[in-house]
Amino acid sequence: MLDIESNPYGAMCYGLSTTQMRTWINDFYTAYKARTGRDVLLYTTASWWNTCTGNWTGMAAKSPLWVAHWTSASAPAIPSGFPTWTVWQYTNNGAVSGVSGGVDRDQFNGSRERLLALANNT
Secondary structure, eight states: OEEOOOOTTSOTTTTOOHHHHHHHHHHHHHHHHHHHSOOOOEEEOHHHHHHHTTSOOTTTTTOOEEEEOOOSSSSOOOOTTOSSOSEEEEEEEEOOTTOOSOEEEEEEOSOHHHHHHHHHTO
16 A cells, blocks of 8 residues: 555655655556555545646556545545545544554455455555
8 A cells, every 4th residue: 555645744645746746646556556466445535636646547457446534424535536435544542342542444445355456456
């Protein structure tokens, strides 16, 4: 997975222009795919993606989307170019039995068979 979101240590887009960011993401995808044979799952927010890639649509056909959108709405905001989400992180302050403190909570968009296909890259 490529976790790409706001830089907590500096410039939001890591000092890259939208063109440079698109190139970096595509280069990461190409290198990862060549080395592993697997697709890259992209973890991001709609706000970051739209700002830092300039509403780029170039990854939607290549990578499933894991979108972070902490809301009580029934669906997350989706970055430009992605028709839907595969995984939605809907909170960072959820509760899980046996775990103290807040935890991330996510929802998968599909059937068990689809989840297995994602895990097995089929």
